Amino acid sequence: MNSPGRDPQILEITANAAVVQARQLVRALAQECRLSLVEQTKLITAASELARNTLIYGGGGTMTAALVDERGRRGVRLVFADQGPGIPDTDLALTDGWTSGNGMGLGLSGSKRLVDDFVLDTAPGRGTTVTITKWAR
């Protein structure tokens, strides 16, 4: 599932500037993957939401970004991982408008709509990992 001939890139998300860096890194990969402009925009926006979640709710973490090639499809896969408090109720966390902080509550639910694959792996005390993939059409 790794990118052909290239290692995944890992970005530390520990400050506001890293959210900007995440967007830039994802933009470069999305262009390399030849996603359409709209698909690029959706993926970068989702990455921005999730990177911010990692920073604010997870207390910092990493984004691992790679081009993937599966069953003849090319895509961009992003993994956001933190060692934060985790999410007790994932159904609730994926509800539009629900937030544990002072955000708008669109980060998780909204980014899920913006990508093709969305996997949320979390438990209280175990941190949170969100894996998203956008496939080229």
Place this chain on the structure above:
Amino acid sequence: MSDQVPVLRIGQVLLVSIQTDLDDQAVMLLQDDLAAAVVDSGAHGVVIDITAVEIVDSFVGRMLSTIASISRLLDAQTVVVGMRPAVAITLVELGLSLGGVRTALTLDKGLRLLEQARASSLGGGTSTSQGDAGDEGTAPDAAAGL
């Protein structure tokens, strides 16, 4: 240190053109700067140009809504201009409708929208000499005359 976005004044309108990928701190700074600039200048309109903005996430979207609300309380209208089609599509899918934010396709149309809004809020007929008078005394006078 975050980038600071310049707030330009053209007549009774404040113009902000976002040209770089702003971090969250810079976005908050812009929100505060604009509120202060509206009061300091007595401007009746704020135009936020996002022609160069490649993505608007929920944080920036909220900033746009908040600026529109703050400006309204400070007697100024806000228009967001130049949104890219891909940004609009993404915002809707994200679940952000930017309610309460007026938009125009171009800067030119945005400025005209502000002029029209100002003319109608001042009541009919008196709007032509408004630009020459220049001081904010005319608006409260007109409002007080009812």
